[in-house]
Amino acid sequence: MNLYYSSGTGNSIAIVRELQKHLKDAVPLPIARHLGDDEVRDDSEVIGFIAPTYYMDIPDIVRDFTKKLSMKKNAFVFAVIH
């Protein structure tokens, strides 16, 4: 299970750490690491996004990343937007 996160002040990281306590196979992955990538492939069965609310929306960096992320057709996807 991969947990993609973006965090300005650390709250998303705190949430990722809390999720890791309960989801033992969770791998935290910073979205910023993929800024220069044109395409990202993830074949995980479960994918999570953890990011802050910016202007009652998701941050641009997160939206841009979801557009270039290719996932398995039947992947279970969830998001914690706070």
Ligand SMILES: Cc1cc2nc3c(=O)[nH]c(=O)nc-3n(C[C@H](O)[C@H](O)[C@H](O)COP(=O)(O)O)c2cc1C
């Ligand atoms: C540019 C900006 C815009 C924000 N817009 C909202 C908002 O529309 N609604 C809200 O409840 N919080 C908003 N916040 C607060 C953040 O969503 C909140 O502090 C979040 O927990 C920060 O997560 P982080 O520490 O992972 O960056 C905003 C913060 C920033 C910096």
